[in-house]
Amino acid sequence: MxxxxxxxxxxATGLSAIYAETSGTLILYDPRKSAPSWVPLARSLLRSSQLDRSDHNLLIVAQNLTNTRSDTLLTDPALINSVTNTFAIPQGYLIARIIDPVLLAKVKQSLEDYQVTKNNNLLKVKILNNQIQTYSSELSAQSNYLAGMLTLRSRQFVSESTILQQQATIANLKNQINTVRAQLLQNASDTDQKLTTLYSSVVEYVAKGMYFAETDGWLNTVLSQTYNYIPSGSQIAITSPFGxxxxxxxxxxxxxxxxxxxxxxxxxxxxxxxxxxxxxxxxxxxxxxxxxxxxxxxxxxxxxxxxxxxxxxxxxxxxxxxxxxxxxxxxxxxxxxxxxxxxxxxxxxxxxxxxxxxxxxTSYVRPIELVLPTLQRVLGLRPIPPKPEITPQPK
Missing domain, CATH: 2.40.30.170 (Efflux pump adaptor protein, beta barrel domain)
Structure with missing residues (x-):
C-alpha cells in the first residue's frame, strides 16, 4: 500500500527566509559583483549605537539612496534559481533593495532640509563670528580705557558717573557677545536637528528597504523579479548555510x-x-x-x-x-x-x-495463497483431512 x-x-534544514518590511519596487543584486563603497556604509549605520556628527558617510548614503540610477549591479532571477548554479554570499552582502516612495521622499526632504540649513548657517556663522571679533576688539579697547579711567579716578580727575557709564558700555558689549554666541549655538542646534532627522530617515530606509545577508552562506532562491512591485510582508528570497x-x-x-x-x-x-x-x-x-x-x-x-x-x-x-x-x-x-x-x-x-x-x-499486499497458511496458523484452523480411499480386498 x-x-x-x-x-x-x-x-531539509538551515533555510532562512527574507521578507519585505515595506512596499515598493524591488531591486535584486548580482552576488557575483562587488557592492559599491556606499553599501557597507549604509549597513554600518544599522550597527552604530549613536549618530556620528561627522556627516560625510551619512551624506554619501543618502545621496546614493536618492539616486536610483546608480543601481548597476542587477541580477537575473532565473540565473539565481537555476539548480546548476551556486552563489556564495558573504555576511553583509546586499541581496535586495526596495524603492519605497514614502521612505524615499523622507530621505530626499530631510537631505534637502539639512543641506539648506547647513549652508545657510555656515554663512550666518561667518557673519556672527565677524561680529564677535568686532565686539571683542571693542571690548578690549573699552576695558583698557576703563582701566585708565580708574587710575585717573584715584587722582580725582574722573567723576564716578563717568566710571559707571564706561562700565555700562563694557557690560553692553559683553551682552552683545553673549547674544551672538547664543545665536551660534542655536544655529548649531538647528543644523544638528536637521542632521538627526536625516539620520533617522536614512536609517529607517536602510532598515526597512535594504536586505543584507546576516551570515556567510548561499543565496538559494529569489521569489520575484527586479523592478516588480512588492507589497510589505511578501517573501523576497531564501538563503541557506549550504551551497x-x-x-x-x-x-x-x-x-x-x-x-x-x-x-x-x-x-x-x-x-x-x-x-x-x-x-x-x-x-x-x-x-x-x-x-x-x-x-x-x-x-x-x-x-x-x-x-x-x-x-x-x-x-x-x-x-x-x-x-x-x-x-x-x-x-x-x-x-x-x-x-x-x-x-x-x-x-x-x-x-x-x-x-x-x-x-x-508503507506495506505490501501478499497473494491470498501466501497469506492463507498464516491465517490458519493464527486462528488455529486446520483443513479437514481427506477420507482415505477404500480399496477392495481380493477374495
Missing part, C-alpha cells in the same frame, strides 16, 4: 493520519509536479529518513520549506500537515537515481521550491 504526500526541492542546489535530504509533508503509517526506511517515489500535471520525465527515488509524530502549523512549515506561500498551500492541502524528511538515492557518480537514462535531464526541469508528489510504500 502507498501513502501520498508532497515534497519540496530544498535542503547544495541538489540536496541529499528534502522535506516532505503528509496529513497527520497518513503520517502515522510512514516510517523511517520506507521507500519513496517522487514525481515532479509541473503546472497542473505530473511529469513522468523526472522521477526520483529515495527513502524516508525521519517522520514527525505531531502536526506542524503554518509558521513551522514556513521554517521547514523556506517559503510562506508554499507553507500556506501545504496547510490548505493537508489536514493537520505533518513534516518529515526523504533522503534521495544517488548512484556511484553522485547523481540522483531516476527512472530516466539521462540523469542530467533532471536539471532541465527542477528548480528550488519545486514540489514533488510523493508515494511512500
Amino acid at each position: 502507498q501513502t501520498r504526500g508532497t515534497a519540496i526541492f530544498v535542503p 547544495l542546489r541538489n540536496p541529499d535530504t528534502i522535506p516532505v509533508v503528509f496529513s497527520n493520519k497518513d503520517a502515522a503509517t510512514v516510517r523511517a526506511g520506507q521507500k519513496a517515489s517522487l514525481q515532479l509536479v509541473t503546472l497542473d500535471t505530473i511529469s513522468d520525465n523526472t522521477r526520483l527515488v529515495g527513502k524516508v529518513s525521519m517522520m514527525n509524530t505531531f502536526p506542524s502549523d503554518s509558521d513551522s512549515l514556513k521554517a521547514i520549506v523556506g517559503s510562506k506561500p508554499m507553507a500556506d498551500l501545504l496547510t490548505s492541502q493537508y489536514v493537520s500537515p505533518t513534516a518529515g524528511m526523504i533522503k534521495l538515492d544517488r548512484d556511484r557518480d553522485g547523481n540522483y537515481v531516476t527512472t530516466i537514462p539521462d540523469k542530467t535531464r533532471l536539471f532541465k526541469f527542477v528548480q528550488p521550491q519545486d514540489s514533488f508528489q510523493v508515494l511512500v510504500t
Whole structure:
C-alpha cells in the first residue's frame, strides 16, 4: 500500500527566509559583483549605537539612496534559481533593495532640509563670528580705557558717573557677545536637528528597504523579479548555510493520519509536479529518513520549506500537515537515481521550491495463497483431512 504526500526541492534544514518590511519596487543584486563603497556604509549605520556628527558617510548614503540610477549591479532571477548554479554570499552582502516612495521622499526632504540649513548657517556663522571679533576688539579697547579711567579716578580727575557709564558700555558689549554666541549655538542646534532627522530617515530606509545577508552562506532562491512591485510582508528570497542546489535530504509533508503509517526506511517515489500535471520525465527515488509524530502549523512549515506561500498551500492541502524528511538515492557518480537514462535531464526541469508528489510504500499486499497458511496458523484452523480411499480386498 502507498501513502501520498508532497515534497519540496530544498535542503531539509538551515533555510532562512527574507521578507519585505515595506512596499515598493524591488531591486535584486548580482552576488557575483562587488557592492559599491556606499553599501557597507549604509549597513554600518544599522550597527552604530549613536549618530556620528561627522556627516560625510551619512551624506554619501543618502545621496546614493536618492539616486536610483546608480543601481548597476542587477541580477537575473532565473540565473539565481537555476539548480546548476551556486552563489556564495558573504555576511553583509546586499541581496535586495526596495524603492519605497514614502521612505524615499523622507530621505530626499530631510537631505534637502539639512543641506539648506547647513549652508545657510555656515554663512550666518561667518557673519556672527565677524561680529564677535568686532565686539571683542571693542571690548578690549573699552576695558583698557576703563582701566585708565580708574587710575585717573584715584587722582580725582574722573567723576564716578563717568566710571559707571564706561562700565555700562563694557557690560553692553559683553551682552552683545553673549547674544551672538547664543545665536551660534542655536544655529548649531538647528543644523544638528536637521542632521538627526536625516539620520533617522536614512536609517529607517536602510532598515526597512535594504536586505543584507546576516551570515556567510548561499543565496538559494529569489521569489520575484527586479523592478516588480512588492507589497510589505511578501517573501523576497531564501538563503541557506549550504551551497547544495541538489540536496541529499528534502522535506516532505503528509496529513497527520497518513503520517502515522510512514516510517523511517520506507521507500519513496517522487514525481515532479509541473503546472497542473505530473511529469513522468523526472522521477526520483529515495527513502524516508525521519517522520514527525505531531502536526506542524503554518509558521513551522514556513521554517521547514523556506517559503510562506508554499507553507500556506501545504496547510490548505493537508489536514493537520505533518513534516518529515526523504533522503534521495544517488548512484556511484553522485547523481540522483531516476527512472530516466539521462540523469542530467533532471536539471532541465527542477528548480528550488519545486514540489514533488510523493508515494511512500508503507506495506505490501501478499497473494491470498501466501497469506492463507498464516491465517490458519493464527486462528488455529486446520483443513479437514481427506477420507482415505477404500480399496477392495481380493477374495
